Amino acid sequence: MNDWNWVSVIVVLGVFLLWKIELAATLLNIRAFPSRVPAPLAGLMSEEKLAQAKQYLQDNSKFHIVQDAFGIAVLLSFWAMDGFDMLDQYLRSFELPPIATGILFLATLGLAQAVLGWGFSYFATFVIEEKYGFNRSTKKTFVIDQCKGLVLSAVIGLPLAAAVLWIFQNVPNAWLWAWIVVTLFQLLLTYLAPTWIMPLFNRFSPMPDGELKKAINALGDQCGFPLENVLVMDGSKRSTKANAFFTGFGKHKKIALYDTLMEKSSQAELLAILAHEIGHFRCGHIRQRLCVGIVQTAVLFFLIGMIVNPQGAIARAVFDAFGVSQISAHVGLVLFMVLFEPIGKLLGIASHAWSRKHEYEADAYAAKVTGNASALVEALKKLSSDTLSHPSPASLRVWLDYSHPPLLYRLNSLEKAD
Numbered sequence: 001m002n003d004w005n006w007v008s009v010i011v012v013l014g015v016f017l018l019w020k021i022e023l024a025a026t027l028l029n030i031r032a033f034p035s036r037v038p039a040p041l042a043g044l045m046s047e048e049k050l051a052q053a054k055q056y057l058q059d060n061s062k063f064h065i066v067q068d069a070f071g072i073a074v075l076l077s078f079w080a081m082d083g084f085d086m087l088d089q090y091l092r093s094f095e096l097p098p099i100a101t102g103i104l105f106l107a108t109l110g111l112a113q114a115v116l117g118w119g120f121s122y123f124a125t126f127v128i129e130e131k132y133g134f135n136r137s138t139k140k141t142f143v144i145d146q147c148k149g150l151v152l153s154a155v156i157g158l159p160l161a162a163a164v165l166w167i168f169q170n171v172p173n174a175w176l177w178a179w180i181v182v183t184l185f186q187l188l189l190t191y192l193a194p195t196w197i198m199p200l201f202n203r204f205s206p207m208p209d210g211e212l213k214k215a216i217n218a219l220g221d222q223c224g225f226p227l228e229n230v231l232v233m234d235g236s237k238r239s240t241k242a243n244a245f246f247t248g249f250g251k252h253k254k255i256a257l258y259d260t261l262m263e264k265s266s267q268a269e270l271l272a273i274l275a276h277e278i279g280h281f282r283c284g285h286i287r288q289r290l291c292v293g294i295v296q297t298a299v300l301f302f303l304i305g306m307i308v309n310p311q312g313a314i315a316r317a318v319f320d321a322f323g324v325s326q327i328s329a330h331v332g333l334v335l336f337m338v339l340f341e342p343i344g345k346l347l348g349i350a351s352h353a354w355s356r357k358h359e360y361e362a363d364a365y366a367a368k369v370t371g372n373a374s375a376l377v378e379a380l381k382k383l384s385s386d387t388l389s390h391p392s393p394a395s396l397r398v399w400l401d402y403s404h405p406p407l408l409y410r411l412n413s414l415e416k417a418d
Contacts (some may be wrong), residue, residue: 007321014342026061028394038391040411045385053388056132067120082323088331102165102330103158109334116148126393137238141322148200160185168308168329175305179298194247204231212267219271223278231256240385244390246277265379272366272376285358307330355403359411373414380410
């Protein structure tokens, strides 16, 4: 590793500070686990199931501690060996066009990261999730999923990366045009994903005509949220955990229900869950998040532009910190991701707080529209109990990671609305 500069010090301190905060949050979260079943869950969760949920938390916590430590060790080792510069110089030795060199650089690091992650993903699926009865995936399905994900990342990601690299190498005010291209691509992908990408991994079948489908369509009409289609997704192919989500824009909205959710929930509970999701649209949450995300992307590309500017002092300091001799857009993109991860994690605290506020608002909307807050209460209780969720997580863990309020907080808020 080259001599350290102020960027090196900030990055290393940021990485270790984030790791310490994560470790503290994990340990506090384990300590915060209740010793007895909380009153709101009495009758639904036994003491035995509570003990199982605690053990599930502990197993996952140990797993994530090891995973985080491994990730830091790999990053620091690669950095210490001047791996970024070695890989860049090796690929440049083939004397390929600059964009091809950049794509190979990004693809090599992306593939290495994916391969290293497969082992952890396998352990999480076939050891931890299997132990607690959540996993229904086969090893064949797991391997196919990983291969599909890798191919999809290459087919979608590499052309976009090539476009961004070309812009930074040839266009004035490159950060602005790169932001526009990426934003338009993201919007297009959001529109196409439900039709072209998600079916590569799951089967979506039209919900059979019947009382439930009529009730769902009636709820959509009541909320001014007409549905183009109601689908059932084979979530049970991989897990016993349940979910539901909306997709589409304008008049082309669709709803997908996991088959596991339909198995575990009454009609009133399903309608309450759907009313909550509709609430996000009717309260403007989706539009707000989309606008904020676009602005955030603009800021990120502005910063990337500073890091890859060959004439900039900041760019030279960053590349020197990582021991990279030649400033380039492809290396700059990777270094920016390394630099931004600790900062992004801390900035995520505000984002998660905003998201939790939206969840309360969507809960209130569902309670008002259905006139039956107790149905959503029961649905949330079941989902939490069935997934062995932490009923009362530590505040630090919530601030760092929770996009949804803890269960007991949501139940208390809904009881007031009932």
